[in-house]
Structure formats: C-alpha cells, structure tokens
Amino acid sequence: MRMNGIRHLTKMLKVSGICLVLLILVSCMGQHVTGTSQRSLVVRTALMEPEAMVYARAFENRTGIKVEVVRQSTGVMLSFLKFERNNAFDTTIDVLFGGPADAYVIGAREGLFEKYISPERANIARDHMDKDGRWSGVYLGSIGFAVNPKRLKALGVSTPTCWEDLLSPELRGEISMANPVSSGTGYTILATLAQMMGKDQALQYLKALDSNILDYTGSGAMPGKLVGLGQIAVGILFSHDVLAFRQQGYNIDLVFPKEGTGFEIGGIAIVKGTKKLDEAKKFVDFMLSAEGQNLYAAMGEFRLPTNRLAAIPLGAVPFSKINVIEYDVTWAAVHKDDLLEEWISATGDSGGG
C-alpha cells in the first residue's frame, strides 16, 4: 500500500513536473491531438482570452466552423511551433493570431507559415503585412504607460511622462512590464527602446529600470491589470490594453512617453502543415476583413484596425496624435536573439512564462 502511494506520488510528481516544465519552456507539449477531421480549428492567440473568444464566436456564428482558442504569449507560441517542426510532429495549431509582428517575421523566415494572399489584403497597408503573404497585420497598437493615480499619490510621485521618469528611485518595485523573452509586448518595448535610443543605451536604460521592476510578467497585458488593481503604480504595455482595462472600470490612466514610443502590428498567420487549411484561410479572411475588425470597436476594444474600411474604435488613440517612432519590425525580428541575450545579461533575468 505504502509503496503504491509512493509510486503514486512519484508518478504524479513526474507527470506534473514534466507537464509544467514543458509548458514553461516550449508551451504545452501535452496538447491533445484530437482527430484532425473532427477537431475544431485551433487558434493560438496572444490576445487576452475573453477578447479572443469574442472573435472566435463571431467567426463560428458566421461560418459554422468551430474554433478552439488557446491563449499564449507570442514568444511561447513561436517556440512551440519550432519545437513541433524540429521534432517532425504533426502540428496541433492551425492559426497564430495576435501578438507583435516581429515574431511573425521570424516565423515566416523559418518557414513556419503557409503563404496565403487573402483578398482582404487589398485594404491593408503594405507596411502592415508580409509581401509574400506569410503573415498579415490584423491590428495596430502603440506602447504606453498605465499608471494608477491613487497609488502614485500615495507614493508621492508625480505621473511619469517620459521613459526617464520611470528610473525614479521612488518607483522601486512599482513598475512592471512583460518579459521580452516570452512576451511579444515585452520584446516590442525592448526593440522600441533599442531603435529609439540605440542598442547600448537602451540596454543601459533597461538595466537601470530593472531595479524598479517588481516583476516581468508573461502576458503583455498583465502589468495593466496589476496597475488597475493597485498592486503597482506603473505598467508598460500596449495602449489599447490600458484603455481596455480603463473601460472595464479599473482606476488607470494612459500616458504616452514624450520621447516617443514604438508600436506593434498584431499579426495573423496560418501554420504550415495544417490539416485545416481552408478553415484557417476563412478565419484569416474574417479577421482581416472590415467586418471582423469592426468588432474591435463593437466590443469596446481599443485596437487600431489595419483594414482601412474598418471603424476606428471610439476612444482609441490614432498614431497621428502621439509621438510614434518609425518602428522597424524586420530589424526587430533580425536582432531579436542578440537583443534578448544582451537584455538577459544586463538584467540577470532569463525571463520565463
């Protein structure tokens, strides 16, 4: 009996340990492959789950195609796809949806995506998509600061308005941003600063900022919620996520740094080797269409649509109103490995989930 119990425990530990480690390192290895013809269209998204579910349900209602949504940070999604390809597994993912485009650029270069020239691309700016059709942009979003005025007041700190303000010692342990290793948001911040300040200065800045950072989160939007809940004073994240939290009632303000800020092109791509190519194409068509992107406004989200015909959500901040740098997605993709390595050595944080 006792041996059985011990074996049990060991087995449990093993299973759960393996699962968690795999999940942390290469995302969920244990994704069950249901019959390919029976299973739903599997969409991995960097969007927050409740939001992504809305688009998925809308697509389902329109096409009758069942969609299974799994939320994952962009870096993790990409790692998992590489893991599947390197081990010659049949892919369990059909579509990658959302998350900064530099990851999509890397995925396209590594041949992880199907080429698909959606008819909807006609209404999308050329800069916001891969010219070969390996990925396309579904939304745009700029980086901003989420601040909790109540907490700032309690700390006796004025609202930060530039990147330099974040280095104030009074904000020690009061700032959070996504981990650049795992999160597309985090890497967009890193790449933005590198493009804006120059690589070395950016790393120096981030090293200095590291002492004020409470935690590098896995999800890009999470710092916003932590700010909203009053756990921290400042979060660095995409402005549309900040506005979404504000919309949900959190006590949160959006601030754009004076020096300038970067932005993301939220990408969408069909995973190479998918058994659901037709359904995947339909989903891509839907999310690139004005009808699909109109959902941003309809659902009270603040993403900027890439489709010219889609409505700009009320309250969203268009790029024209803020100091947006010329963010080079390709540069960000090309230098990703080096930048991350240097960031890790600068901050001593290897990141994680």
Add this chain to the structure above:
Amino acid sequence: MNRRFRFPIYFKISSAIFLVILVVVSSMSYVTLKRTAHEYKQQVRETGSLIAGMIADYSIEPVIMDNYSSLRPVLTDILASNEDIVLIEVLDEEGAPRVDAVWQGSDRAKESPDELVGKVIEVTSPIIAYSRTWGHVRVVCSLNRFHQAIASARLSVLGIAVVSCGLGLLMASLLSRAILTPIRNLVDHARLLSKGDLDTPINVQSSDEIGFLAITLEGMRVGLRRFLSSVARRAMSFEGDLHLFGLPAVLSLARTGGRTGGLVFEKSGEVGVVYFQDGEVVDAAFQNKSGKNALYEFFKWREGIFKFSPGLVPTRITIDMDWPALILEGARQVNDMVVFKHVIHSPDLVPLSPRWNDRIGDLLDPNNTLEYLLDDEEKEVLSYVDGVRSIREISRLKGKHVHEVYPHIYRLVAVGLVQVDEYESSQSHGKNLDLDGDGSARHPIDSGKIIPFPMHRVGDIGR
C-alpha cells in the same frame, strides 16, 4: 457404548497455538492496514497540495488575466494520467469557482457532492502573488481506488486467515493423528493383552518414544506368554489316578476350559485315549475299539492312571453326542461297586443338587433340564435328593439295599445333577436338625454346614 467424542490433546494444543497466531496476525494486519490507510491519505493529501501548489504557482497569470485556456492542456494531462484526481478548479478570492476554470477528471466527479463525502480528499492551495491572494486552486482526489485497495487488502487478509485456519486445523489433525494412531494401536494391543490374548504380536512401527513403549510392551507380551505357557503347560497336562478321582470327574475336568488334546488312560500296560476338541469328546481309542465303545470301556476300569496331553490332537470325529447323554450312557455301562466307590465313598454321604446354587447355570433352567435323559428310577432317586437325606436314607425310602441305589447316584453324579461330597448327613452324626424344636428341619445349607459346589459357602453366594 455411549462414549462422548473428545478432541485429542494435540489437536487442542495446535488449535490454541493457531488461534493465538491468528489473533496476533489479524490484529497486526489491522493495525498495519490502518496505519497504511492513514499514510496513504496523508500522501494523497500531500500529492494533492503539491499539485495544487504547482498549479497555483503557474496560475497567477491565468487567474489575473482570466486566461485559463493555457492551463487546459496541462491539467488535461494530469487528470488523464492520474485516476485519483477527479477535479481541479480555480476559485476566486471568495472561494467561488471561476468561470471556465473547472476541470473534471473521471466520471466519478459527476457524482453529487453528497455521494462524494468520505470518498474524496480535498486540498486547496492559495494563489499568492504580489503580496496578495488571488484565489485558490482546489484539487479533489478520489479515495475510490484507495477504498478498493483497502477492501481487497482486507479480503486478502481474511482469505489468508481462513486458508491458514484450514491449513492449521488440517496440520493439527494430521499431527495429532500421526501421534495418536500408534498410541491407539498400543492401547488396542494392551486391551488384547488384558483380555488374555498373548498371541497377537505388538507391531507398532515408530522410531520415537512410542516405538520404544511398543517394543517394551512387546517384550512384556513375550515374557508373559513364556511364563503363562509354562504355567498352562503344567495346568493343562494334568495327570492322576482314576482310583482317586473317578472317570466322570476326570472327563469333566478335561472338558472344562475348552481344551483340545488327548486324555490318555493306562492300566497294566493297556493304553487308551479319549480325544477332546474344544472341550467336546470327539474320538476315543482303546485296543481295537474306537468311538463310544472305546470310551465306555474306560468307565469300567477299576484302576488306572490318566494324563492329559495337549499335544495329542484329534484327527477324526467318531463321537458326535451331547455331553450329558454321552456321559449318562457311559455311566449306565458300569455295574461295578468298586467303580461306584471311586465316586461314592460312603453310603452316609448326603447327595446335593447343584440346582440349589444359583450360580450353577444351565442346569437350573427348567427348559434345559437333563431330566428327560433320565429313566424312571433315576428320576425317583433324584427326587429324594434334598440335601438332607443320605444315600442310605434314600435307599431306605426306596425300600432297596443301598448298593442298589449306588448305580443311580453314580449316574446322577456323572451327569452332574448330583454332587456327593465328603460331608455327611447331620442325622448320621445323630444331630437333630430341628434345633429350634419347631419341628421344621433347617436346610443344611442354611445351617452353614454344607458348602455346595463349587466350594463356595452358600452365604457368600448371595453377596
């Protein structure tokens, strides 16, 4: 025989030892089982909290961001690989399950909460991050398999107990039988010995103390047999003078004890034999005569000696007659006073009837009377025998000379209906039996003067 069945001592001892072992083993099993159950539950609880803790650690972001879909593959795997976990769910700060954050394992989770009471162990682990509790992970572990295992272990213990009980009883009975069978054999042999059977060898094969006892007993049997056979040889090969005993008495003596052998008579160089087979006269040989004729010759002998030889075994049957008839007929051949006087030493002797003695046996039985063999005169003489009258008085009553009564008395004595001992009539000594003066003569036996055959005082007999 209404003997109560008694358990053999070895059976009792074995059973007692076995019961003690059974009780000890059962109680040890019970205690061990209980402790194991406790430890098992403890381990399930620890495992549950470990899993809950790990999930809680991993769930910070999903809980904060409501992104539970990323947990699904991990939890699905944990649930699939472990039957014991029936439910994993994320609870909010108030302890209510979060929407889309409930994962069920096996079908057992679908039982109603009431049904699950006592069947599950619940473990919750707080989800703590940024100095705040965000909720809890609740892991519900089923104890079904544990209960099944405990039940089957109990069954096994019971089974083993029952089997060992059976085996123990079997072994005990085999053991006791192995020990008791030679003892019973010995007892049987000893019983045979006590009945006088010295011929059956005591053959108990055993190398232990019982074998030793058997050998000793066998030695005793052999010794006893040797001793008794020497005694018996002496006893059975009796010899004597016809003049002293009289032929009827000699034949009677040879007949008693169911002897087999030859009674040899010898008189001045003439030899004859009467053969006995199991106490019955079956053959006789004298000169050129055989059978009854040879036998009757010996009745006429006035003198001679006799000797019984067990070695002279009869080889044929020439005489096939009932003993009384044979003897009576033989006695009727005699008409010689000398021979009569071998038996009747004096006319003053008082003939007694053994009928007076209750212990004499079949003569007393009116249905088995020998009187039908008697002729009228013999019957008449017998009727005068009352234990009081002497032969002389009987002849007087009969109105005959005493010598004329002798043959009848002789025949009655020969056939055993009358006994003539050396006790004389009290009257012949001039003593009046009617001592009390009431005119009624007292019976000589009652008076204690006559000791009837077979040499017991009458007073002793009734005791």
